[in-house]
Amino acid sequence: MNKEYEILQSSKVSRASGFIAIFLIIFLFFAPWWAGRADIRLLSEIFLYLSLASLWNLLAGYCGLVSVGQQAFVGLGGYLLFALTIFSGFNPFAAILVSGILGALISLPVAFLIFRLRGAYFAIGTWVVAEVFRLSFAQIQSLGGGSGSSLPVGIVKSIASSKAMRESLTYWMILGLTVFILLSVYLILRSRRGIALIAIRDNELASQSLGINILRSKLFVYVVTAGLTTILGGLIFLQKLRISPDAAFNVNDWTAFVIFIVVIGGIGTIEGPIIGVLVFFILRETLADLGSIYLIMLGFVAIFVMIRAPKGIWGFVSSKYNIELFPLSRKLKEIKGE
Amino acid sequence: MPNKVLETKNLNAYYGDFQALFEVSIDLFEGEIIAIIGANGAGKSTFMRSVTGLIDRIDNEINYKGLSIKGLRADEIAKKGLAMVPEGRKLFPSLSVEENLLIGGQIKRLGPWKLNTVYELFPDLYDKRNIPSNLLSGGQQQMAAIGRALMSNPDVILFDEISLGLAPIIIKSIYQNLPKVIQKGMSAIIVEQDISKALEISDRVYCLQEGRIALFGESKQLTRQEISKAYFGI
Numbered sequence: 001m002n003k004e005y006e007i008l009q010s011s012k013v014s015r016a017s018g019f020i021a022i023f024l025i026i027f028l029f030f031a032p033w034w035a036g037r038a039d040i041r042l043l044s045e046i047f048l049y050l051s052l053a054s055l056w057n058l059l060a061g062y063c064g065l066v067s068v069g070q071q072a073f074v075g076l077g078g079y080l081l082f083a084l085t086i087f088s089g090f091n092p093f094a095a096i097l098v099s100g101i102l103g104a105l106i107s108l109p110v111a112f113l114i115f116r117l118r119g120a121y122f123a124i125g126t127w128v129v130a131e132v133f134r135l136s137f138a139q140i141q142s143l144g145g146g147s148g149s150s151l152p153v154g155i156v157k158s159i160a161s162s163k164a165m166r167e168s169l170t171y172w173m174i175l176g177l178t179v180f181i182l183l184s185v186y187l188i189l190r191s192r193r194g195i196a197l198i199a200i201r202d203n204e205l206a207s208q209s210l211g212i213n214i215l216r217s218k219l220f221v222y223v224v225t226a227g228l229t230t231i232l233g234g235l236i237f238l239q240k241l242r243i244s245p246d247a248a249f250n251v252n253d254w255t256a257f258v259i260f261i262v263v264i265g266g267i268g269t270i271e272g273p274i275i276g277v278l279v280f281f282i283l284r285e286t287l288a289d290l291g292s293i294y295l296i297m298l299g300f301v302a303i304f305v306m307i308r309a310p311k312g313i314w315g316f317v318s319s320k321y322n323i324e325l326f327p328l329s330r331k332l333k334e335i336k337g338e
Numbered sequence: 339m340p341n342k343v344l345e346t347k348n349l350n351a352y353y354g355d356f357q358a359l360f361e362v363s364i365d366l367f368e369g370e371i372i373a374i375i376g377a378n379g380a381g382k383s384t385f386m387r388s389v390t391g392l393i394d395r396i397d398n399e400i401n402y403k404g405l406s407i408k409g410l411r412a413d414e415i416a417k418k419g420l421a422m423v424p425e426g427r428k429l430f431p432s433l434s435v436e437e438n439l440l441i442g443g444q445i446k447r448l449g450p451w452k453l454n455t456v457y458e459l460f461p462d463l464y465d466k467r468n469i470p471s472n473l474l475s476g477g478q479q480q481m482a483a484i485g486r487a488l489m490s491n492p493d494v495i496l497f498d499e500i501s502l503g504l505a506p507i508i509i510k511s512i513y514q515n516l517p518k519v520i521q522k523g524m525s526a527i528i529v530e531q532d533i534s535k536a537l538e539i540s541d542r543v544y545c546l547q548e549g550r551i552a553l554f555g556e557s558k559q560l561t562r563q564e565i566s567k568a569y570f571g572i
Contacts, residue, residue: 192444199430199441206428209390211416211445211490268432 017325032168040171047178053261053273055225058185061268062197063221069126070255072133073226075248077233079137085155096234103230104223111222134249148244264305266312270326275314340368343525350397351388358384360550371526373540380546382529386498390422391415421492425499427483431472438471442489449491456485477508497528
């Protein structure tokens with residue numbers, strides 16, 4: 001047997017999904033012309049949650065790093081935006097990009113601490129770190145201390161001449177970042193490093209004995225995730241224009257809802273967070289008026305999905321119909337053989 | 339005389355405070371196959387895990403090609419050319435068969451083993467290449483685990499409990515293929531509970547008993563009686 005093979009990573013369905021995704025992105029790019037301001041704000045929020053969920057999915061679903069402290073980097077991003085614009089005179093968009101680099105750098109000593117912990121202790125460790133961040137920023141009086149502060153009018157006006165333009169610019173930046181994050185997660189997982197991450201998730205010892213550097217692989221994902229989450233935090237608070245420690249480091253808003261999205265959508269799949277974020281916002285938009293009953297119903301939905309479809313909605317659909325919109329697996333095609 | 343590729347000198351290994359290996363000295367020469375036999379709990383797998391860096395607490399020396407590898411991480415040892423086919427196969431269930439093989443090739447050591455050559459050795463794997471590895475039969479999983487280790491083009495390959503849980507016909511097929519693997523210039527250590535298989539395939543044999551070497555010698559010169567005495571300690 002003397003055969004040659006070609007490794008394929010796409011299918012007809014995935015190519016069709018790619019085209020639809022491109023069309024959808026172009027369509028959404030023009031939203032400021034066809035959607036109202038409330039819709040733009042809602043779309044921005046959906047994209048922000050989709051980005052946070054995709055990053056958390058990369059962290060927990062592929063690396064087994066179940067963090068319940070990602071609000072640390074959301075809050076950090078928000079506060080760095082305020083600090084860099086108020087004290088250093090940065091343009092807000094430049095400040096957000098710089099905060100991403102700072103967030104990645106700050107995540108290194110954090111990783112040094114929490115990577116010593118395993119499983120549930122790791123999860124608790126990340127939460128403790130987020131609380132330390134919250135308490136630390138609450139001590140900074142120049143940023144409003146415990147009660148927080150608003151972004152000065154001059155800085156807000158420096159973003160764009162009109163409110164509509166500012167909101168459109170922020171929307172485009174959020175849309176662009178979401179596309180960048182989804183694409184990055186997809187490309188990381190399709191790379192050799194991605195296979196290594198999945199192997200680590202399946203069996204750490206076996207992957208280590210095949211030459212995979214576990215620490216380096218996990219650290220890479222943790223730092224990339226932290227940097228991008230910090231950028232997202234900056235964008236979240238650029239929309240809100242006001243920050244306080246409780247809002248910035250809120251475990252419910254920036255981690256619990258994100259975990260809900262990933263778990264019901266399908267952890268460990270690219271499509272899961274997309275499905276999850278749609279379900280979450282449909283529930284929120286239809287049930288939010290019910291007050292605390294809405295949160296109870298979210299809990300019921302999560303429990304129901306976990307019992308009926310432990311791999312999430314997409315995991316259930318994918319295994320039943322054997323489809324992947326954004327395939328990560330490789331298929332081998334024989335191109336020459338005797 | 340061939341070069342010594344792997345050598346442990348009075349190796350001790352511990353799980354916490356429990357000592358599992360006591361002064362185990364084993365040599366492996368280039369192109370040689372040695373078998374490590376012993377009853378359950380004798381320390382065979384502990385020895386393999388110690389050599390491949392999967393046990394943190396060990397005493398004394400492990401030399402690979404004349405250099406100490408003691409204290410290196412498992413991934414660093416793998417990159418030097420030591421690959422293990424672990425007990426229970428330990429394939430990655432989320433990955434397809436060929437992705438499992440590609441993981442083995444991540445080290446990027448040069449050598450004869452790539453997808454084509456692995457599929458030539460195990461044609462069954464080619465037919466199942468796109469399916470999740472956990473859907474393979476036990477024998478096919480063992481083939482995939484061997485192929486995955488080969489993809490790293492190791493100089494030394496360690497087989498831990500190679501025939502455990504497999505049907506006799508599968509064991510026969512795997513043992514028939516082993517000389518093809520070793521012929522490519524590798525050395526091998528085989529941990530095996532089936533004494534006759536171990537003696538048949540290996541040049542030399544070490545018998546472990548309660549973490550100590552109870553017997554060693556040329557496979558063809560050891561008698562059944564000597565082996566039984568060392569194996570069971572009676």
